[in-house]
Amino acid sequence: MKMISIFIFIAIGLIANAQNVDNGNSAANAQLEVEGVVGSGATVGLFGSTANGVSLQRNWPTFGFNQYRDNIAPGSQGKYIGNGFAAIQYFDYNSGTYAFDLFPSGTANSFTPIATRGITIANTGNTSIRTNENGATLNIGRGDGIDGTAVFTGPNYWSHFNYNIGEDTYIRAGVAGGTVYVNKTTNSSALMGTTSTHLGINSPNPFYTIEVYQPSGQKAFALVDANNYRWAMAANHINVLDHGHGVALDFYYDNVGRGRFQYFDGNYIVLSDERVKKDIQDFDPVLDKLKKLKPVRYEVLRNNPNHEQTIGLLAQDVRPLFPGLVHQIVDHNRSAKPINDALVMDYSGFGVIAIKALQEQEKQILELQKQKQELLERLKQLEVTLQGQ
Secondary structure (H helix, E strand, C coil), X not given: CHHHHHHHHHHHHHHHCCCCEEECCCCCCCCEEECCCCCCCCEEEEECCCCCCEEEECCCCEEEEXXXXXXXXXXXXXXXXXXXXXXXXXXXXXXXXXXXXXXXEECCCCECCCCEEEEEECCCCCEXXXXXXXCCCEEECCCCCCCCCEEEECCCCEEEEEECCCCEEECCCCCCCCCCCCCCCCCCCCCCCCCCCCEEECCCCCCCCEEECCCCXXXXXXXXXXXXXXXXXXXXXXXXXXXXEEEEEEEEECCEEEEEECCCCCCEECCCCHHHCCCCCCCCXXXXXXXXXXXXXXXXXXXXXXXXXXXXXXXXXXXXXXXXXXXXEEXXXXXXXXXXXXXXXXXXXXXXXXXXXHHHHHXXXXXXXXXXXXXXXXXXXXXXXXXHC
């Protein structure tokens, strides 16, 4: 080692005189050109060899940091120049790979163990950290710390990949109130999980395929259109007389309650309290209108491969008689041209109409019974009169 250092010192002195100097090479290509090594190793030069210096090595062109190679023992990548940690930075001219390896702390002139690969750059430019894999632009191997393979630090929150012994991954915004975007692109899709994946929202250990934990006082789920109108859904804890405590499934339109599925029987109910209604009026007679309705049997054109028949009414027939039950919409059918003036009908409204019709019939029956009774009384009086003559 000392002989190499002395030689380099003399060579540098010769360069100062602007002479082309070579050592062992008759055709020098630079101001200083050194060929050959001392001993059986690969170290061409040492700088700062009395302490923790730097070495230049041939074959695989290598920079050694507190490391040199005068000979190689099995399982070794050279020796330590001085006490402490060491590293090498080298280029493999056969594969075009550029690498940076790290050694644990050792003692001067002792053999280094096999290094830990720090960084690998393939001849394609693909870069790897702690791994030799180079199939992607960036490859990162699993570290040995609890923070995982990679950590991205924000002001308040960090994102971890392969965290702790559970190998969990946390992707978080850097601050509270921040947003994490997943595939925020036009006309794209996002796939989450496989056929057996469970997804939890505010729920760390979901039991069902999708499980949402609803914070108190909030809605659990909402559908919002382009005009910011929305339907929302919430699971609300209630106490019902005769049925105790339970959770009802409530539906809201623009934050106004519209209906509920009861927990004790599964029935769907709607809010019908008089205190939430105004302009209450008696319903017009319906019996004559009901007589004009034409119940029919028909076959639905869409999604009916077996040509099954259904019974019902035609919205065009109902609209003139009960316009409040028929509404016009734009029917967005994906497999055919939309119907811009399609009619839909509220069949549930016929329940109220049927009640009104029954009341009208009941009134008619009572009137007929009254007329019958009056006729019977008159007949009875007529019989008495005839018997007295």
